Amino acid sequence: MAKLTMTVNGRTLSADAEGRTLLSDFLRGGLGLTGTHVGCDTSQCGACVVHVDGQAVKSCSMLAHEAAGSTITTIEGMANADGSLSTLQQAFQDHHGLQCGFCTPGMVMSAAALLAENPKPTEAEVRHHLEGNICRCTGYHNIVKAVLAASGQDVSGVGIAAE
Amino acid sequence: MYAFDFVKPGTLAEASEALSHDGALPLAGGQTLIAAMKQRLNAPEKLVSLTGIPELKGVCAGDGGVTIGAATTHAAVAAQAAAYYPALAALAGQIGDPAVRNRGTIGGSLANNDPAACYPSAVLASGATIVTNTREIAADDFFQGMFTTALHDGEIITSVKFPVPQKAAYAKFQQPASRFALTGVFVAKFADGVRVAVTGASESGVFRWTEAEAALTANFSAAALDGLSVPADGMIGDLHGTPEYRAHLVKVMTKRAVVAAG
Structure with a gap:
């Protein structure tokens, strides 16, 4: 066990962690931030995506100690300062971009990383970028629509799903 | 674990x-x-x-080639090598998914030598040199079969030196769930000849298709491959495809790579 410190959602936090502790387990078990979900634990589903120093990574496939001293953003850090939903989160609600919601934290984190580097993505770019995030409920259409809407683009003509 | x-x-x-x-x-x-x-x-x-060592990271060009630090992520290669070696950058941008590309590295991929990994095809087709903490290894000597390389225990890849071809392209038939190459072919045309390397297909890991190299060196067009075929012996057979299917894909993807290289 060794003490591990990182900046998570703007707060400097520490907890003990073994060498083998995954970042996902450290966030959930060590720091109590259970918004990051573990779906497959094999790097396929993307429910565990968080940002490490601004880059989206699958936290189930990164050792917690690799993130020592890093700046982490999880789904708990995505809301506005007053607690209201961010534009991207609100778009997921407005466009029914979730049903059971299990994949949503990873979807939001992956989509946020896309919009940070490509503020006006095309539908194809959104779908390509979300390749590593699996949703078993929605068929993806409304997730894609939500991301496009969050980017400020008109989705009224996007006939990809009934709402 | x-x-x-x-x-x-x-x-x-x-x-x-x-x-x-x-x-x-x-x-x-x-x-x-x-x-x-x-x-x-x-x-x-x-x-x-190996992720906290600055000297193992980065992309730099010079002497007609491009050198990539072993701990450079796929995302960084896709972004930073595009100006120097577009086909290599395009390959890096097709590995896994965005989150995987933000962690996975070229050195890790080569040291692992997964028979369906993308990078070994680019390294072998380019005739690249793998630089370690003790020596330099030519690509033709580095890959020694599925998950096997010339690396000794404890030896660390530090960088990979790529000569930049006149024309090159990578054509990947993607396994849709894993996004590994069901079969991927990297074609590189140099002044002194063409090199063709195939990943994902063979039970022996990445290999050079020498018959295609000879045909393409004489005539760099997809039609030059019409009379060739790849035997199914030694090709991987699994639930995703039979050996015959993969052997067929080798030719199809080589043609696509030649067309894409222009």
Whole structure:
């Protein structure tokens, strides 16, 4: 066990962690931030995506100690300062971009990383970028629509799903 | 996974020292090794992270080639090598998914030598040189079969030196779930000839299709491959495709790569 410190959602936090502790387990078990979900634990589903120093990574496939001293953003850090939903989160609600919601934290984190580097993505770019995030409920259409809407683009003509 | 000691040295010298002990393994981006350790297929006593060593990262061009630090992520290669070696950057941008590309590294991919990984085809087709902490290894000597390379225990890849071809392209038939190459072909046309390397298809790992190289050196067009065929013997057969299917794909993807190279 060794003490591990990182900046998570703007707060400097520490907890003990073994060498083998995954970042996902450290966030959930060590720091109590259970918004990051573990779906497959094999790097396929993307429910565990968080940002490490601004880059989206699958936290189930990164050792917690690799993130020592890093700046982490999880789904708990995505809301506005007053607690209201961010534009991207609100778009997921407005466009029914979730049903059971299990994949949503990873979807939001992956989509946020896309919009940070490509503020006006095309539908194809959104779908390509979300390749590593699996949703078993929605068929993806409304997730894609939500991301496009969050980017400020008109989705009224996007006939990809009934709402 | 089983418990292990984790160390993250800041210099290559420290990493070399840490890896000189029995039971120690290097950890690059971890996108394969961590999954293998979870399944207890691999159980090192000590993991030596290579991600905190600045001298192992970055892309630089010069002397008609491009050199990529071994701990450079796929995302960084896709972005930073595009100006120097577009076909290589395009290959890097097709590996896995965005989150995997933010962790996985070229050195880790080459050291693992997965028979369906993308990078080995680019390295072999380019005639690249793998630089380690002790020597330089030609691509033709480096890959020695599925998950097997010329690396010694504790040896660390530090960079890969690519000569930049006149024309090149990578054509990948993607396994849609894993996004590994069901079959991928990298074609590189140099002044003195064409090199063709195939990944994902053979039970022996990445290989050069020498008949195609000769045909394309004489005539760099997809039609030059019409009379050739690849035997199914030794090709991978699994639930995703038979050996015959993969052998067929080798030719199809080589043609697509030639057309894409222009």
